[in-house]
Every structure is written in structure tokens, then in C-alpha cells.
Amino acid sequence: STVGRQCRFIKEVGKGRFGSVWKATWFGDPIAVKIFSTIEENSWMREAEIYQTTLLRHDGILGFIAADIGGTGTSTNMILVMEYHEYGSLFDFLQERRLDAALMLRLMHTFVAGLCHLHTEIIGSQGKPPIAHRDLKTKNILVKGNLTCCIADLGHCARYLSERNEIDLGYQTGLVGTKRYMPPEVVTQTVVQTTFEALKAADMYNVALILWEIARCGVCCGESYTYQYPYQQELPVDPSVQHVYHVICVLGIRPTIPGRWQYDPTFKALARIMTECWSADWQCRQSALRVKKTLAFLTENCLSGK
Numbered sequence: 001s002t003v004g005r006q007c008r009f010i011k012e013v014g015k016g017r018f019g020s021v022w023k024a025t026w027f028g029d030p031i032a033v034k035i036f037s038t039i040e041e042n043s044w045m046r047e048a049e050i051y052q053t054t055l056l057r058h059d060g061i062l063g064f065i066a067a068d069i070g071g072t073g074t075s076t077n078m079i080l081v082m083e084y085h086e087y088g089s090l091f092d093f094l095q096e097r098r099l100d101a102a103l104m105l106r107l108m109h110t111f112v113a114g115l116c117h118l119h120t121e122i123i124g125s126q127g128k129p130p131i132a133h134r135d136l137k138t139k140n141i142l143v144k145g146n147l148t149c150c151i152a153d154l155g156h157c158a159r160y161l162s163e164r165n166e167i168d169l170g171y172q173t174g175l176v177g178t179k180r181y182m183p184p185e186v187v188t189q190t191v192v193q194t195t196f197e198a199l200k201a202a203d204m205y206n207v208a209l210i211l212w213e214i215a216r217c218g219v220c221c222g223e224s225y226t227y228q229y230p231y232q233q234e235l236p237v238d239p240s241v242q243h244v245y246h247v248i249c250v251l252g253i254r255p256t257i258p259g260r261w262q263y264d265p266t267f268k269a270l271a272r273i274m275t276e277c278w279s280a281d282w283q284c285r286q287s288a289l290r291v292k293k294t295l296a297f298l299t300e301n302c303l304s305g306k
């Protein structure tokens with residue numbers, strides 16, 4: 001493949017469920033190359049298809065450069081070429097870092113703005129369908145050089161095709177996503193994800209967990225916490241669906257909101273977003289647009305030093 005031949009591979013930077021990601025250069029410019037094995041063709045196809053959705057270009061979405069397929073006779077290499085981000089995932093970024101309020105809100109606001117773009121339908125010939133991510137987590141969000149976030153790993157997305165009133169689930173039906181992050185209605189498979197509203201609301205449960213992960217690293221009243229996975233105290237590494245069901249549906253456990261967050265207006269407002277968005281009732285959760293507006297307001301207030 002022409003793209004493949006012009007790439008100089010530098011180092012492996014990530015290993016996803018599907019494919020491995022390499023830092024490479026293309027005529028000197030840094031690029032990220034995700035390489036899929038032959039059996040992962042569906043994932044490559046889906047991710048390439050979604051990234052090439054018209055009008056999907058947005059600062060909060062990982063920038064797509066090219067999709068390519070090349071064969072050496074015996075094996076077929078499918079690759080995705082994306083813009084490269086040195087900081088890596090938001091998960092990596094949060095490991096050893098205390099965030100001041102401005103940086104904390106910047107990361108939150110730009111992540112939610114990206115999701116809002118995904119969720120929003122743009123009507124018209126050059127429009128875009130609403131898209132639900134279905135596997136949001138800090139490992140699927142990248143931190144750009146200007147300390148803003150962009151959403152990656154669109155291989156599990158669902159699209160709503162309004163002219164046919166049809167949901168395109170891609171190749172992924174049934175249980176999709178990372179078990180630790182699955183909302184109650186997905187774990188119990190109660191709400192057959194028929195309505196697209198339910199799919200967007202499932203993303204908002206993940207937003208609540210991700211905002212909690214980021215906020216814990218934020219300095220509140222002079223203190224911050226070390227990074228924790230959601231349900232780190234309650235769930236083992238690679239939990240079973242049954243275990244997740246017991247913790248979040250039977251015991252009704254949710255991440256702990258530190259008491260001190262009630263004494264800081266910014267953290268108090270963030271706590272309210274988290275609590276409403278991890279509600280067991282998906283219809284109570286706030287929309288991405290609602291959360292984006294609140295984060296924009298908090299950012300403005302914080303910058304003006306209120």
C-alpha cells in the first residue's frame with residue numbers, strides 16, 4: 001500500500017482490544033497507525049466507516065487521516081492512520097497528575113464537547129447522523145498537545161439513520177463496551193437499546209464516571225486524590241458482568257463523592273452532574289449538550305476567579 005510504504009515506524013504506543021497502535025512518521029510528520037490483524041477486519045471496517053462519516057471532523061474527535069489495506073500475499077494488513085498525540089490517553093495523563101481547576105474543567109469541557117458533536121444530528125446533504133460511542137472510558141480519550149481532549153476508538157459506535165428511522169449497530173449487537181463502565185440497563189439488558197435516546201443516555205453514564213475520575217485528580221480545598229478506576233474498591237480487574245450487576249444494580253453502589261466537594265461551588269456543580277448522569281434510570285440523565293453548557297459556565301466562572 002502506498003501509505004504503508006511511506007511510513008517509518010518508531011514505537012508501539014498502545015494495544016487495543018482490536019489492533020495495536022504505533023507512533024510513526026509520514027514524510028517526517030508524526031502519525032498514529034493502528035494495525036488490525038486479518039481476523040479484526042470488521043473492527044477496521046467499522047472504525048474506518050465511522051471516521052469517514054461526513055462532517056465528523058471536530059476538535060473533540062480524534063482526527064482521521066487515512067484507511068488503507070495492503071496485502072503481502074499471505075497476510076492482509078488493514079491500517080488506520082490518525083493524527084498523533086504525544087500525551088497518549090486521558091487515563092495515562094491522570095496517573096501522576098494533580099489538576100488545577102482550570103485544567104480539570106478544560107479536559108472535561110473539551111471531552112464533552114466532542115461527545116456532543118458525536119450525539120448531534122446535522123441535517124442536510126453534508127449533514128451527519130447522530131452517533132453513540134458505546135465504549136467511552138479514559139483509555140479511549142486522548143490528550144492533545146494543547147491540553148484538550150479528543151475521543152478515539154469509534155469501532156463500537158451506533159448511528160441513527162433518521163430517514164429510515166433505523167439504528168445502525170454495526171457489527172456489534174448485544175453486550176458492547178467495557179464491563180466496568182457498563183450502565184445498569186446494559187448490564188441487565190433490560191432496555192433493549194431500541195431507542196437511540198437510550199444509547200445516548202448510556203454514553204452519559206460513562207461521562208459521569210469519567211468526570212468523577214478527572215475530578216478526583218482536581219485540587220479541591222487544597223487537596224486532591226490519587227487516580228482511581230471507577231469501582232476500584234468494589235470490582236476486581238476484568239470483572240464479570242454478573243459482578244458488575246451485583247455492585248451497581250443489586251447494591252446500587254456508585255463512586256464516592258468526597259465530602260469536601262460540597263464546599264467548593266465548582267466541585268459541587270460537578271458532583272450534581274455526576275449524580276444525575278449515573279442515575280439507574282437512563283431517562284433522568286442529562287444530555288451531552290446540557291453538560292457541555294454547565295461545563296462552559298463553570299469554566300467561565302473559574303477563569304474569572306469566582
Ligand SMILES: Nc1cccc(Nc2ncnc3c2C(=O)CC=N3)c1
Nearest residue numbers: 013014021032034084085088152153
Ligand atoms: N481509534 C484510534 C485509531 C488509531 C490510533 C489510535 N490511538 C492513538 N491515536 C493518536 N495518538 C495516540 C494514540 C494512542 O493510542 C496512544 C498515543 N497517541 C486510536
